Amino acid sequence: MRTAPPLGEEDRGRLLGGAHHDPHGLLGAHPVRGGVLFRVLRPYAKAVTVLAKGLRADLHDEGDGLFGGVLPLSAVPEYELLVAYEDNVVTVHDPYRFLPAVGELDLHLFGEGRHEELWQAMGAMPMVHQEVTGTRFTVWAPNARGVRVVGNFNFWDGTGFPMRSLGSSGVWELFLPGLGEGELYKFEITRPDGSKTLRADPMARRTECPPANASVVHTSHHRWQDAAWLERRAERPVHAAPFSVYEVHLASWRPGLTYRQLAQQLPAYVKDLGFTHVELMPVAEHPFGGSWGYQVTGFYAPTARMGTPDDFKYLVDALHRAGIGVLMDWVPAHFPRDAWALAEFDGRPLYEHEDPARAAHPDWGTLEFDYGRAEVRNFLVANAVYWCEEFHIDGLRVDAVASMLYLDYSRESGEWTPNVHGGRENLDAVAFLQEMNATVYRRCPGVVTVAEESTAWDGVTRATHHVGPGGFGGLGFGLKWNMGWMHDSLGYVSKEPVHRKYHHNEMTFSMVYAYSENYVLPISHDEVVHGKRSLVSKMPGDWWQQRATQRAYLAFMWSHPGKQLLFMGQEFAQGAEWAEGHGPDWWLLDPSYSAEPDHRGVRDLVRDLNRRYTDTPALWEQDTVPEGFSWVVGDASEDNVFAFLRYGTDGTPLLAVSNFSPVVRHAYPLGVPADVAAWREVLNTDEVRYGGSGVGNPDPLKPDASVPWHGRPASITPVLPPLATVWLRPV
Incomplete structure (x- = not known):
């Protein structure tokens, strides 16, 4: 083996300084006049030997971790490196003998902004490349002067692991043979001003647990059963x-x-x-x-x-x-x-x-x-x-x-x-x-x-x-x-019942724009944190009235056009605001805490609301079209009463009536269609098992066609429980 021609000072300085765009052009094996030039960058190595079929040759130490030499070969062979350190010797594939492991099409699509499976092309990807198992690293850093891979596999010293720039794509790439899942890594980037920064992989599919922030090479082994x-x-x-x-x-x-x-x-x-x-x-x-x-x-x-x-x-x-x-x-x-x-x-x-x-x-x-x-x-x-x-x-x-x-x-x-x-x-x-x-x-x-x-x-x-x-x-x-519905309706129920008549429109205004979009009604984490109080704590009155109002409100929400969302803890009327440090107060549901159905009753109502809702197409089939909703009475502000009909695509109705007043309203007249023989109460938030007073309509209600009401050909006169919502369906 003869001595390799020395690297130019500029190339050498940029390579060792982590600011070279093409380390593969300097490192690895390259045909030259009279043979093949091998050059390896292995900081801290004492010696490097090229191993190939029928070949074993020691490279010359060029200083600064560089080893090189020219072997009298006619072509570049398949080879490995035997690297001797102070206390061990390892045999490795040379990362700089591999072609890019990311395709031209990948780079083109990324540059166009059209790579819909970008995670397959970028980041750390364990793979077999040129019949060798390893991990391909790619990162987008178009302004960088150089990028190196660092990790626990190289003791976080990237000197020997510079990446190559793949043209105008701004993508840097390096295939590291022998590296697999579980390895920690980052990218050491040389900025335009020459300074360096250590960065986690933007495309990392796994990370260390915070506050640690290294990226982790990952391969999925999950077998889906869905x-x-x-x-x-x-x-x-x-x-x-x-x-x-x-x-x-x-x-x-x-x-x-x-x-x-x-x-x-x-x-x-x-x-x-x-x-x-x-x-x-x-x-x-x-x-x-x-x-x-x-x-x-x-x-x-x-x-x-x-x-x-x-x-x-x-x-x-x-x-x-x-x-x-x-x-x-x-x-x-x-x-x-x-x-x-x-x-x-x-x-x-x-x-x-x-x-x-x-x-x-x-x-x-x-x-x-x-x-x-x-x-x-x-x-x-x-x-x-x-x-x-x-x-x-x-x-x-x-x-x-x-x-x-x-x-x-x-x-x-x-x-x-x-x-x-x-x-x-x-x-x-x-x-x-x-x-x-x-x-x-x-x-x-x-x-x-x-x-x-x-x-x-x-x-x-x-x-x-x-x-x-x-x-x-x-x-x-x-x-x-539907942030408007959320804001208005919470504003209404947070008022004392005696004042709600002045805010009646806050509960009806949502129907003015209900079909402008496809809506979700959200009572989310944002409404029960940072001093806004939990849902039940927003309600006025004593503890019974607060829970009753929440139950009535939830049933109003479930029957209103739109989907619904409820944040954890609110399904059982947790009194405390949410805090990410301890979460819901599950102990409130323990019967040993209270024999009364205070919290369990609200939870049981939510369960029944969901089951009735799922079983009632009128509540979801026509959420986004006017044919799915009709007011029965929307202007009973003095009574704090709201009543409306929901319809499924087959015309089957559900009648929802909410009484946000703390008094029982006996024989309350409501206009209904004439083609229903009788109405049966299918949900009542005032049931005793929910924590209510037990006022309701146990018997079917037969429409009276001789007393038209609310512009409809017949009427029924249910009793409306205090601070409650009832749902009625045709018998």
Whole structure:
């Protein structure tokens, strides 16, 4: 073997300094005049030997961990390296003899913002490449001068593991043979100014448990058992199906449980209460537990606090096998500024907007995504698909949509720049949301997207190809949280009954716009935290009146057009606000705590509400069309009474009557259709077993056609219990 020609000082300096774009051009084996040049970078090695079939040759020590030499060969052989350190000797494949392990098509699609399975092309992917088992690392860092892989496998010293730049894609790649799942890693990035930063992988599919923040090489071994569920879920459109959601913060539902332990308890509990779906507050990895998951750093990794990604799949699988759909909060509106995560990832604004005024979120101290950049849009759209396809998620509730849609969101005049048309709409965010929804609905049959959107933006749940009066196509969501209904109705029930007549319209106004979108009625975590008090504590009066009002309100909510969502703990009238540190007060349901059905009664009502709801198509088949609803009396403000009819597609009605006054109203006249022989009470929130006073209508009520009422050809005169809602159906 003869001595290799020395590296130029510039190449040598950039290579050793982690600022070389093409280390594969310097390292590995390359044909040269008179043979094959081998060059290896192995810091701390004492000697390096090339091993090939019938060949063993020691490379010359060139200093600084570089070893090289020229062998008199006619072609590059298949070879390995024997590396001798102070206290051990290892035989390894040379990472710099491999071709790129990510395809040209992958890079092209990513550059166009159209790679719908981006997680297959980016991040750490265990694989067999050129018949060798290892892990391919890829990361997008277009502004970096150099990128190196560091981890526990190289003692967090990336000197010998520089990545190559794949042209104008901005993607850096390195295949490390022999490396497999479970390895910890990060990317060491040399910024444009020459400084270095250590970053977690934006595409990591598994992470360390916070506060540790390294990424983890991951391969899934879960075998799904929910094929029947997936096949069935697309049979009926969500807006025309029963949809009753139990919102859960997994870490505090039963504090201390793992994903697999939750799988033994949560499905059974939710199934017993009759909810059709759970909605999980954000499960993507986040460093600060007090953010409840809404400040995400690992968009492709379930939080490691409760187990591995496969453990989370096990939980989703268990819920599906119990017949329960799984929604999850998805947070594409912003990300935190942690120096090891996405913020100025490669030394310049990358995932965030380059305009600091556009990048800084005014409310949360976080950064907003640059939705106009193809690669960033791709990162997020593929992420939505990822959760639905890899984790079988049935729906995405998209957080803080309003903050994405408006350039002037929480900004004063002079703090924002109008769009090209002079308006305040964020056109990039609109296009992103449309693309995300269209992609998810095309790829994932039966999945629903739900917008938490707090303004009157036109067409949130309109199809993306249908242009509205404002000139925009619909955003393409399946459902939208009805924040107006939530605010108005909670405002009404929080008033003393004597004052409610002055706020009667707060309970009826929602029907003015009920069909402008496909709505969910949300009593979420946001309404029972930070001084807002729990649901039952919002109600006025003594303890009996508070519980009675909550029961009446829940039954009003379940019968109102729209789907419903209830946050954990509110199903049994927990008096304390939610706190992520300890979760619901389950001890309140213990009979030894109280023989009275105070809390158990409210829980039992919620169970019956869900069962009656699911068994009554009139309450969900025509949620989004006017034919499904008709007021009986909506102006009885002096009485605090509301009554309306709901209809199924076959015309079968349900009559819902709410009395938000603490007095019994005997023989209260209500107009009804003439073609019903008798009405039977099927639900009464004042039943003794729910904690009520037991006032009700045990006998069927026969319409009197001789006394038309409320513009209808007949009437009935039920007794209305105090602070209660009753449901009546044809006998």
